[in-house]
Amino acid sequence: LRNGLPEVIYAAGKSPEHTSEIFARMAATGIDVLATRADEATAAAVLAATPTAKYHQQARAITLRQSPPAAPHGHVAVLCAGTSDLPAAEEAAITAELFGAKVTRLYDVGVAGIHRLLAQRDILATANAVIVCAGMEGALPSVVGGLVAVPVIAVPTSVGYGASFSGAAALLGMLNSCSPNVCVVNIDNGFGAAYTATMIARASHR
Amino acid sequence: LRNGLPEVIYAAGKSPEHTSEIFARMAATGIDVLATRADEATAAAVLAATPTAKYHQQARAITLRQSPPAAPHGHVAVLCAGTSDLPAAEEAAITAELFGAKVTRLYDVGVAGIHRLLAQRDILATANAVIVCAGMEGALPSVVGGLVAVPVIAVPTSVGYGASFSGAAALLGMLNSCSPNVCVVNIDNGFGAAYTATMIARASHR
Amino acid sequence: LRNGLPEVIYAAGKSPEHTSEIFARMAATGIDVLATRADEATAAAVLAATPTAKYHQQARAITLRQSPPAAPHGHVAVLCAGTSDLPAAEEAAITAELFGAKVTRLYDVGVAGIHRLLAQRDILATANAVIVCAGMEGALPSVVGGLVAVPVIAVPTSVGYGASFSGAAALLGMLNSCSPNVCVVNIDNGFGAAYTATMIARASHR
Amino acid sequence: LRNGLPEVIYAAGKSPEHTSEIFARMAATGIDVLATRADEATAAAVLAATPTAKYHQQARAITLRQSPPAAPHGHVAVLCAGTSDLPAAEEAAITAELFGAKVTRLYDVGVAGIHRLLAQRDILATANAVIVCAGMEGALPSVVGGLVAVPVIAVPTSVGYGASFSGAAALLGMLNSCSPNVCVVNIDNGFGAAYTATMIARASHR
Amino acid sequence: LRNGLPEVIYAAGKSPEHTSEIFARMAATGIDVLATRADEATAAAVLAATPTAKYHQQARAITLRQSPPAAPHGHVAVLCAGTSDLPAAEEAAITAELFGAKVTRLYDVGVAGIHRLLAQRDILATANAVIVCAGMEGALPSVVGGLVAVPVIAVPTSVGYGASFSGAAALLGMLNSCSPNVCVVNIDNGFGAAYTATMIARASHR
Amino acid sequence: LRNGLPEVIYAAGKSPEHTSEIFARMAATGIDVLATRADEATAAAVLAATPTAKYHQQARAITLRQSPPAAPHGHVAVLCAGTSDLPAAEEAAITAELFGAKVTRLYDVGVAGIHRLLAQRDILATANAVIVCAGMEGALPSVVGGLVAVPVIAVPTSVGYGASFSGAAALLGMLNSCSPNVCVVNIDNGFGAAYTATMIARASHR
Amino acid sequence: LRNGLPEVIYAAGKSPEHTSEIFARMAATGIDVLATRADEATAAAVLAATPTAKYHQQARAITLRQSPPAAPHGHVAVLCAGTSDLPAAEEAAITAELFGAKVTRLYDVGVAGIHRLLAQRDILATANAVIVCAGMEGALPSVVGGLVAVPVIAVPTSVGYGASFSGAAALLGMLNSCSPNVCVVNIDNGFGAAYTATMIARASHR
Amino acid sequence: LRNGLPEVIYAAGKSPEHTSEIFARMAATGIDVLATRADEATAAAVLAATPTAKYHQQARAITLRQSPPAAPHGHVAVLCAGTSDLPAAEEAAITAELFGAKVTRLYDVGVAGIHRLLAQRDILATANAVIVCAGMEGALPSVVGGLVAVPVIAVPTSVGYGASFSGAAALLGMLNSCSPNVCVVNIDNGFGAAYTATMIARASHR
Numbered sequence A, B, C, D, E, F, G, H: 001l002r003n004g005l006p007e008v009i010y011a012a013g014k015s016p017e018h019t020s021e022i023f024a025r026m027a028a029t030g031i032d033v034l035a036t037r038a039d040e041a042t043a044a045a046v047l048a049a050t051p052t053a054k055y056h057q058q059a060r061a062i063t064l065r066q067s068p069p070a071a072p073h074g075h076v077a078v079l080c081a082g083t084s085d086l087p088a089a090e091e092a093a094i095t096a097e098l099f100g101a102k103v104t105r106l107y108d109v110g111v112a113g114i115h116r117l118l119a120q121r122d123i124l125a126t127a128n129a130v131i132v133c134a135g136m137e138g139a140l141p142s143v144v145g146g147l148v149a150v151p152v153i154a155v156p157t158s159v160g161y162g163a164s165f166s167g168a169a170a171l172l173g174m175l176n177s178c179s180p181n182v183c184v185v186n187i188d189n190g191f192g193a194a195y196t197a198t199m200i201a202r203a204s205h206r
């Protein structure tokens, strides 16, 4: 197994039966399993076949933890601005937790009310890596990048309308961040952000 | 004369002689005159013909004030993040001053170092309208919009490289601002921002 | 409360129950409340819980006025060209009214029949701020900008087909307006336009 | 010769010598000749070899009239908003004249000052086809389309900056015109507009 | 009535009842009426209220002819490449017919089988204006433009997949046509093409 | 050596000295050598160091043939529409010749004068692979694809202005070709087209 | 019949009845027939009328083989990275088989696990042409291009989310391939890729 | 000083004098200093004023090391495909070295010759973070991501022509990477990549 991380299934575009079957096959090997982009029907199919799995509705993710309990490997903070960024943020948080990190969620900290973010500086300062999910103008990672001394993984979300062009505005904003510790993953890719953030947190923790 | 504002010449794409001649013709009528996007050669030609005019190098603007001195009509704050946004910011500031506003420049307040901006909250709070020039990710107007209770005119600048696409990233970010008091003008259009901001400041001042 | 304006809920992407619950909680504080982007189901839920609220179908907005009656704070004109721009125009008009402005609606004034617009010049001239909603080529704000001496907030709408690219054509047109008193908000953002226009009208009225 | 029109050389990307040689060869056959996109150096080379040719600097065009004088075949109006659209407008006007049309130039009629356009309604009404060159927001063709009962050929120009994207904003605006008698040619293509307009004027004149 | 053409209703985005009511009101004045972009439900509503109207399914158009029979005013050819371009082509053909032109349909003449087009050269040569509808690469107008001596109105269609980007590829191709007698309308805008083509045919016919 | 083809140097962005040095080093091994995108200065440097090399100005290519003379391996036709496509067409032709193919150049066959192309059908029919270079609307490959029974490699060129967007319009047109035997390479990539076409011609010839 | 290939129907946008009728008419002539982009309903209609036809669900294709059995004409390899690229890959494979090629499917060979691809080098080396279907970053064709000495036809697929922009990212990647034997067809165009690949394989086999 | 890293000057758009003056001022404080995007003229000015600084021509960077020698903090590998990606790769390498990391350069490992990359697997496996610079199709990070168990920071470069759109193709490819440990910075942003990679390497090293 590459770097001790769980197996992952990308359920989008797979039938519930197909996902359920792959999930059960992986589960049988005794490892931890994650399925992302799983809708309700997929969750029902997977949990019917693998009752020990758990569905996280907002994250659209299914997890199965089979590894022995362990102290968390490092600390990842997950931030977002508003309720509409929750699916990406929760995909990131659930992934990072299954991958063994301690996760702190900071979910009401948009830039138009900057003091809510500043009020969280102390907890932010203890994270080994920070994930910031933001739609619309995608300004949050730049502000956060200036407040911490660890890598910030920015996740543009497809939240917004009109000139947000389904997340392209946020993506471009983040790529042009004036904070040099910001790097970027695909629109709505909470999973990928957590994968990299967990690697960093784990290395920092060693 | 429409709403008591000076006459304005857009010098880009005009020969120095052409701009100089229009400028002189307007000056002869006794009113205030502004030429924007004027390079050194244009400035030389204009000042040769109209020695009372003044060239503002960073703003690439030429002004001629002929109206009698008057108390300022309202207060406009002009913000930008770094030295590269100065041409747009100065175009805005010079325009607003010629149009009769008191102008406060706040020029080193990028979002990656948020405390420099917060340190200016008191002065910001006294402006009747705020102009925010920003390139790269264009995040500053959203933060400012959350700090003031007056309109914020956002000016995306063509500053940046790569995925800034000559200001398009900043433009899209600003259009998607989560602060509802933000509205946007064309990339690098400091003049247009000042025109509107001055109208607002003037009305607020009455 | 920031600058004496009502609380606002953005209902898009929220469940009817979620919106209804937030609405009721805000209503209980005694202030005015606005929910935008509310569909019929959301309206039904909100009005069941808060019977004194009112649904404005074309605007897709729900309002609750609890503040004491007062003379309007300034005058906002809302213009659009045809029936398809009505959702954005009505979102702007309802918002401005709830925020305390007098609103004049001028709704059949497209540029292809310029005399209908010119026939309204007298009433236009009395507005403190003008909102212009237009889809397709988005030409109306430039013409209006030339007719008035106050700020024009342009709202591109997603009306059109083919090369309108869901409002992008109108947006680009408005950003390039040759009238310097035009500034722009996001596609279909009648709410944001009204928020800024009301600030201007209010300041002008003082 | 296809439809009795002159031979045309597109000089962009050709060396002065190459253009001069083609021009002279065509001239030798006794027909009318037009070269478009000709810079000063090309003009010098062509006029050296063909002294009876004429250079039109603003239009960047070289013409040679050898056909016997004749009454014009129909009437084409060429409109533009400001001085920066002149190259496209003059390319159109010079082309239409060489192709035998009577040409009326209306060059200071932008939409932000609509009365200048309306003052020309009588002369506009006598044209058999109208060419409208406009950069920035490209709003002029829609207004003109509503004023005349003949085809309007819209020429977006590359005039503008920032979000004009070298004429793309004007192009999109024109394609979305709400006046149904508007059709569009490539950015800066005054020649193509005149070619089609002359065909229409000629047919109308028969 | 502007230039003797029928009244036109754009039914997209209007309810069947709304369209039916406007249609009936116009019909009552005794003139010819056209509704475009009308689906089956709209057609049912309109024909229930105005039984003398006629629905053209492929064109998605409803026509009502009330003017006295007359000889056609000029000749318009409508071309397209394949069955998928039929909606735009028929919208153009039905519009041109109602507006009084003789219409020749040439519907199986794509550029990948160039001889089918060449076999129609004689009939093409008799048209006063040509409309060419094409999706995918949009190459047909250029070829047709080289075969006729009258204006060609090109209609890009939204037919295609992948890199056709809903008609944008065809649109760009047509705008870059190397035939100078080609001009372009919006994607799928068969109506606008017919409006202009009929004007040309009518003028040619006088 | 991979598949018996010469070594290739991409000279763009390399200094004349650097290209000359690599060229000489390869030449010393006795094989055939090709440098593409070589300007005059690079050619001078290469020919000074390797006097047996040959510069092809229009193709911007330098060739060195050291392999023994051989009968051509298959037949490649290279087509283009006008003089401005010559750099790409010649890059393709020179490359294919050095790689051992017989090359037929057909260079004045644009779609706006379709009979010039049809007049070459007999020679076209003998090619094992066809390369078609075209800018502007990029329509030529579709027409050619319908005339031959072999693969057509389409090369969009950066020729054109305005809405050609430096070759993007031609590229999109070619990708949407309705002839199924058309495939596409990068804008101006005559070299890549020749590489693939030569492979096909060689295989056909065996 | 052009180059001995079957007749092909593009079923997208056609009614099941229309496709079924065309299919039956072609079948009656005794030739091989292919329908692409056929959904279940279309398949049902076609098989009801032509029971000897066969539906390939994953490929969304219907085939009818009526030609006498024959040894395959050349060898085409079809590669893809994951399960989501299967529709395009199977469309290519089914088409190539019907057109007479031997087809080798290599379907689990994405670049993030490069050793699975390298393990197939021997079989890859025997193909006369290679088709590579890939979505997301579209990197596979470049790697494959470096491993084989025959043309690689790259098919970008619309698989992915966010910044994949429905296949545009993969398309751009493939057009910029640093392997010179790669050429590209439209997004999801497995059919076109197979058409060209079969031509190459057939020529190589002669 | 934020996280013990040197001060950095972005010299693009600053005059040589301005950069030199800032550099000298920082140098006087005794810390390490880095200037990026410095051309020859800027380097001359800086070295004249600060003779202990060093110019790295390929990286376009100026460094001044004043901190006492120390064992490297972690190991960063910097990869690129060809000579044209060197400016971005060297900017990354020089930055990481100044920031205290051990840097391994692997510069001739493009995906079209995959074995050169595979030959370096052992050294790659020892890095704490990997930076991959690639232009054109940007495929290298995905392949590398599959070979290592640490974060990969992908830097799209503006290398390429035509459909590379100045690095946009590579950027999109990297954002869609199928390797989940890949994250992305702005086009040509070697500095930002090194900043983040150094943070990771340092944390891993603790």
Ligand SMILES: Nc1ncnc2c1ncn2[C@@H]1O[C@H](COP(=O)(O)O)[C@@H](O)[C@H]1O
Binding pocket: A008, A009, A010, A011, A036, A037, A189, A190, A191, A192, G082, G083, H178, H179, H180
């Ligand atoms: N939400 C996601 N976004 C991007 N990649 C994902 C996501 N979820 C899973 N993956 C990747 O997809 C792979 C599994 O794809 P599959 O084999 O199609 O289920 C995993 O190894 C992950 O690297």
Ligand SMILES: Nc1ncnc2c1ncn2[C@@H]1O[C@H](COP(=O)(O)O)[C@@H](O)[C@H]1O
Binding pocket: A082, A083, B178, B179, B180, C008, C009, C010, C011, C036, C037, C189, C190, C191, C192
């Ligand atoms: N139609 C709208 N467009 C843009 N922003 C809006 C709109 N309606 C409300 N908002 C903003 O959204 C905020 C409420 O968002 P939420 O807390 O998600 O309901 C308000 O404070 C407004 O600033």
Ligand SMILES: Nc1ncnc2c1ncn2[C@@H]1O[C@H](COP(=O)(O)O)[C@@H](O)[C@H]1O
Binding pocket: D008, D009, D010, D011, D036, D037, D189, D190, D191, D192, E178, E179, E180, F082, F083
């Ligand atoms: N300014 C222009 N824009 C577009 N096409 C033009 C222009 N000038 C000339 N042409 C066309 O280019 C053709 C001549 O091209 P060439 O043979 O390259 O000189 C003429 O027949 C015209 O159709």
Ligand SMILES: Nc1ncnc2c1ncn2[C@@H]1O[C@H](COP(=O)(O)O)[C@@H](O)[C@H]1O
Binding pocket: F008, F009, F010, F011, F036, F037, F189, F190, F191, F192, G178, G179, G180, H082, H083
């Ligand atoms: N004009 C061109 N366009 C695209 N690729 C090219 C071109 N010329 C050469 N190449 C490729 O570039 C490689 C040489 O690159 P380099 O080592 O940088 O000189 C060759 O193997 C070719 O595959």
Ligand SMILES: [Mg+2]
Binding pocket: A177, A179, A180, A181, A182, A183, H185, H186, H192, H193
């Ligand atoms: Mg960064």
Ligand SMILES: [Mg+2]
Binding pocket: B177, B179, B180, B181, B182, B183, C185, C186, C192, C193
């Ligand atoms: Mg707003």
Ligand SMILES: [Mg+2]
Binding pocket: B185, B186, B192, B193, C177, C179, C180, C181, C182, C183
């Ligand atoms: Mg403005």
Ligand SMILES: [Mg+2]
Binding pocket: D177, D179, D180, D181, D182, D183, E185, E186, E192, E193
């Ligand atoms: Mg029209």
Ligand SMILES: [Mg+2]
Binding pocket: D185, D186, D192, D193, E177, E179, E180, E181, E182, E183
């Ligand atoms: Mg034309």
Ligand SMILES: [Mg+2]
Binding pocket: F177, F179, F180, F181, F182, F183, G185, G186, G192, G193
């Ligand atoms: Mg094809």
Ligand SMILES: [Mg+2]
Binding pocket: F185, F186, F192, F193, G177, G179, G180, G181, G182, G183
């Ligand atoms: Mg290639």
Ligand SMILES: [Mg+2]
Binding pocket: A185, A186, A192, A193, H177, H179, H180, H181, H182, H183
């Ligand atoms: Mg990732």
